[in-house]
Amino acid sequence: MDRYQFEDLISDYIENNLSMSQRKQVEAYLEETPEAKQQIESVKQVMASMKSMPGISTSAEFMNNLNRHISAEKEAKSVVKSTYSFAGYTPLMASLSAVVVIAVVMLGLEFMPESSNQATFTPTMTEQQINDLPALPANPNDSMLAESDEDSTNYDEDTPVKRNFDNKIQRVGNKRP
Amino acid sequence: MADEFSYTDEELIARFQDGDEQAYVELVNRYRNRLMTFVYRFVNDMEKAEDIVQDTLMKLYTHRHYYRNIAKFSTWIYTIAGNFAKTELRRKKRHKVTNLSQMGFDDREYQLPSVEPETGETAQGHFAEKKIQMAIQELPLHFRTVVILRDIQELSYEEISKIVDVPLGTVKSRINRARLQLQQSLKEFR
Numbered sequence: 186m187d188r189y190q191f192e193d194l195i196s197d198y199i200e201n202n203l204s205m206s207q208r209k210q211v212e213a214y215l216e217e218t219p220e221a222k223q224q225i226e227s228v229k230q231v232m233a234s235m236k237s238m239p240g241i242s243t244s245a246e247f248m249n250n251l252n253r254h255i256s257a258e259k260e261a262k263s264v265v266k267s268t269y270s271f272a273g274y275t276p277l278m279a280s281l282s283a284v285v286v287i288a289v290v291m292l293g294l295e296f297m298p299e300s301s302n303q304a305t306f307t308p309t310m311t312e313q314q315i316n317d318l319p320a321l322p323a324n325p326n327d328s329m330l331a332e333s334d335e336d337s338t339n340y341d342e343d344t345p346v347k348r349n350f351d352n353k354i355q356r357v358g359n360k361r362p
Numbered sequence: 363m364a365d366e367f368s369y370t371d372e373e374l375i376a377r378f379q380d381g382d383e384q385a386y387v388e389l390v391n392r393y394r395n396r397l398m399t400f401v402y403r404f405v406n407d408m409e410k411a412e413d414i415v416q417d418t419l420m421k422l423y424t425h426r427h428y429y430r431n432i433a434k435f436s437t438w439i440y441t442i443a444g445n446f447a448k449t450e451l452r453r454k455k456r457h458k459v460t461n462l463s464q465m466g467f468d469d470r471e472y473q474l475p476s477v478e479p480e481t482g483e484t485a486q487g488h489f490a491e492k493k494i495q496m497a498i499q500e501l502p503l504h505f506r507t508v509v510i511l512r513d514i515q516e517l518s519y520e521e522i523s524k525i526v527d528v529p530l531g532t533v534k535s536r537i538n539r540a541r542l543q544l545q546q547s548l549k550e551f552r
Binding site for chain 2: 192193195197224228230231232234236238239243244247248250251254255258
């Protein structure tokens with residue numbers, strides 16, 4: 186073991202954090218190097234001195250100052266809240282809400298069925314006004330139109346012979362001939 | 363009242379997160395002097411140390427919901443205090459570079475308040491303490507933090523590793539190097 190290896194292990198040696206073999210190596214080095222022993226004692230003394238240094242206390246005004254800072258912080262927070270909010274919304278929240286509403290409306294329009302997206306007819310005249318309108322002049326083709334009113338499913342063929350079934354029909358209570 | 367003291371730090375911060383301000387007061391009472399010792403040993407200036415502890419405890423108040431119960435409360439609060447202290451030292455260093463001729467209030471030597479008349483022994487104790495404090499200030503920041511947390515605050519290596527966010531082996535190595543450097547500096551004082 187050389188000096189540098191020994192120095193790397195000083196703290197672990199003092200705090201008992203070395204393995205058995207490492208500890209033996211250090212002790213062997215200490216046996217043959219008196220300055221090393223002195224160095225160990227010296228480091229131990231430094232550690233003990235640091236441990237025994239008195240604790241430092243805050244001043245008598247410390248708590249008052251801290252309370253003052255906390256009160257100022259609370260006040261500043263409440264001012265910010267009241268200044269930068271409208272109906273409970275901060276500007277950021279209000280902006281985000283507006284964006285969300287616009288996005289929902291846009292999406293709604295996008296997905297709306299086309300038929301229901303068309304304008305509807307709204308009559309501009311009342312029923313009474315419609316009834317009061319002058320009658321239209323007679324159309325010369327009305328007679329033709331009347332003819333054409335006949336059922337278009339009429340057969341062009343000869344009218345089928347109407348057969349009289351009256352004699353053959355027997356009603357309840359009729360006597361057979 | 364006795365029940366109040368049986369709460370762990372983690373239970374207290376949970377209560378504070380739920381709106382119990384009394385739990386905050388209890389945490390402040392538990393930590394203000396511990397943090398003061400840590401920060402003072404780090405920055406070597408009483409006034410600045412007190413400001414940093416104030417800032418740390420204010421941050422605890424305003425950022426209470428940032429604490430997650432995955433680490434010890436002490437780890438979290440020491441991390442905040444350590445970061446404030448490092449920022450202050452960097453700021454002070456920049457200030458010193460630009461104003462070398464202006465030796466102000468920050469540069470005064472700290473004097474422990476004398477509670478009782480100093481006997482020869484206590485005077486010697488204060489002298490030794492001053493020497494150690496001076497030797498600590500000569501350490502690089504990454505050595506200074508870990509050795510204060512270990513040898514003055516008596517935290518575990520594992521907790522220190524979490525506070526400074528470096529591996530356990532690195533923490534052990536830094537503490538060992540810091541002790542050797544302190545031993546060298548104090549040897550020169552004797």
